[in-house]
Amino acid sequence: MSSDQFKSDVEPQPTPPIFNMPTIIIMLIGAMVAIHGVVVWVLGPENLISVYETFSFIPLAYTVDVERLPVPNARFWSPITHSFLHGDWTHLAVNCVWLAAFGSAVARRFPAVRFLVFFAFAAMAGAAAHYIFHSQSLVPVIGASGAVSACMGAAIRFAFVPGRPMDTVTSSPALTLVQSLSNRQVLMFVGIWFAFNWLFGSGVLPILGEDVSIAWEAHMGGFLFGWLAFGLFDPVQRRIN
Secondary structure (H helix, E strand, C coil), X not given: CCHHHHCCXXXXXXXXXXXXXXXXXXXXXXXXXXXHHHHHHHHCHHXXXXXXXXXXXXXXXXXXXXXXXXXXXXXXXXXXXXXXXXXXXXXXHHHHHHHHHHHHHHHCCCCHHHXXXXXXXXXXXXHHHHXXXXXXXXXXXXXXXXXXXXXXXXXHHHHCCCCCCHHHCCCCCCCCHHHHHCCHHHHHHHHHHHHHHHHHHCCXXXXXXXXXXXXXXXXXXXXXXXXXXXXXXXXXXXXXX
16 A cells, blocks of 8 residues: 555645744834843943933923034934833833734734834824923933834724624724724723823822833823824725625
8 A cells, every 4th residue: 555545635734933923023023122232231321311312202302492402313313213212121021012912913904114104103193292291301201102002003993893703803994983983892992091001101000019100191192193093004995894
């Protein structure tokens, strides 16, 4: 009897990748980790002030005369570059986990370049929202939370489409903005998300007992941008039957 007769009729399945994330998300996370590693291990604490003056978002930089700024041109790039700086490894890890979860879902709908543009505008939206409430602040704002929050806001436009299986949400038509405003699941998610952000960000509920300041306004600005502007970036047909 030939050995071919013992071969299974079922084709072997390919081995799933270790990181089941879009390449652009892996690249963004890798860039954030690399940048934080350089800041911590190469530049060190003695250069931290210079790093913040050059790359963090400082609201007062848009209020005072440009001649008084240590790095005047930083005003042009800091609304984006601040999202690649993090306070410590825990801060970085939390943002990377949420970016992997929600950013991957959005990145599966958007082409890579379009996702990068979305990410950049989301970071700027978060910075702008923080500026509205803290225009006189010298405290530097750092972290990808605003852009990550935008991914959450964008995801609710297609994650809660009724009657769609979960394995098709990243390729199915999304809810229009009007439909999302009348969707009970979306509104419940938004309400809970805003409540928790305000409670933690305002200090009503401490995080792990640490004395840290959370730019919750930037989170909300990013979230609203992702939710409201999603349709401008989404290439999938928007009509829901």
